[in-house]
Amino acid sequence: MIQFSQDKKMAQWLFLALLLCITPWLCLFAGGNYWVRVLDFALLYIFLALGLNIVVGFAGLLDLGYIAFYAVGAYCAGLMASPHLLNSFAHLKELFPLGIHTSYWLILPIAALVAGIFGVLLGTPTLKLRGDYLAIVTLGFGEIIRIFLNNLDRPINLTNGPKGINGIDAVNMFGLYFGKKLNIGGFSIPSVILNYYLFLILVIGVVIICARLQHSRIGRAWVAIREDEIAAKAMGLNTRNLKLLAFAIGASFGGISFSLSESIVVLAMVVLGGMGHIPGVILGSLLLAVFPEFLRAVLVPLQTMLFGHVVVDAEIIRQFLYGCALILIIRYRPNGLWPQMRAS
């Protein structure tokens, strides 16, 4: 009987793995590259939301500046894999005659580390703040980082300001170039699908890390701090270090996923899915990442069909539906769509 249930479990996992592997191909055939790219972004958001879930869901620290760490990581990667630094600092050119092309195996841990350090930098002055107050300060921090990066093209050109950093190397890992399509025999895999697999591996890695952390001494300590900080201290927990650790780990996850977006959306993913519950967070990210693209694809043709032209922009309808959805969630499912189930 036990053997049977184990086999069944195995079969379920295999089925899931197969499904995850063929999904991008289905999307590709059904809707072309565009939909696979949407899928890529969904995975990236899952990654981010899982990082934020450590800070907000586990440790209960409402961090609205989270996306700043994403930016820090992104710029870190950009500077280490583009000609930008060499263009800004002429004397560096002699040191790197071939240009800076850091391996992504090095960039990932460095971006994570730098973002983690920024996480601690933000965390330290906010340790005594809770709830709304923490949210306000972290929101401010996020804005500072954004404005700072946006204006750091003078006096020394570090970030190239709003124009951004160009000529970043495509990701090159496992001997694969993720920037162009891969030909195996007569069979070619488009770069968007390669990216999908790369993100998928990262997401699976993060899910495993999160799950392990959650059911560990450290994960329990975070939840204890969320539940009652004074009692947690009275149990001998060093709440300062534990909070900083949450900030640092969450931030380093943010640092790994390279590109820019909005904190609130990621927070909405965590809240919508179910704070502190890993499958819930994944569901929330998937919904909020795919849903707007879905609307964009459906609403425009629908309006053209009904009225002959586009009456309301899809983006506005999206924001409207977002608002409605969040209000409904708060009213009817305050713990999220798929909250943590507790024995009762």
Added chain:
Amino acid sequence: MALLEITGVNKRFGGLQALNDAHLIVPKGLIVGLIGPNGAGKTSFFNVMTGLYPADSGVFKLNSQIYNPSAVDEVLKAGIARTFQNIRLFKEMTVLENVMVGRHVRTSAGIFSTIFKTSSQIIEEKQIVDDAMRLLAYVGIENEAHQVSKNLSYGSQRRLEIARALATEPLLLALDEPAAGMNQTEKKELQLLLQKICDDGTTILMIEHDVRLVMGICSEITVLDEGRVIAQGSPETVRKDPAVIEAYLGLAHHG
């Protein structure tokens, strides 16, 4: 031999002198009571002693070693675990998880051994579960191990808080009104539990309002009034002490 020796404690909150040169000695292996009328400074004394509030002055010795009650977690590591007057459990965590948090300071798995799930981390984690279950059985709530702790009955919540404190392997267990809100049966059971804990080698210091319970279980009692120690000794001496009677019943009693 004195396990805990505290002298010259002063604590002022604005215009209120909450503790006025208070002192306390807890001999090893006994159950000691700290009593006094409402507002006498009992809980303030507890909070200062365990590092929740900073003391204005005072000398704190545990096991003949001076300790500095500047941070709660440091005091706990030194060996004093406490419970709270208004129970402070990790409400959304299960009963078992609450006690497992108590094992935190006596275990060591770090972030890397957790992420890579090293064999030592797996063994330690299993040990934490076993220790926590054993403690739940010790206080008699092992059947409720997987309940969410906020769903427990009042008496069980008190027991859980004690189990969680014991999980930190304290030298001294400091209980702030452990019997508050309990009925007579529950108080009787609590008394047996505390006696058992003491017999197994953990010294207990308790604040308690129920005079019958204190007199029945404590071998030493210290009485506080208006931040000052007004009496100290065995239950019989304290019961007859005129200063204690006056503090509890007021001057009118003499008139």
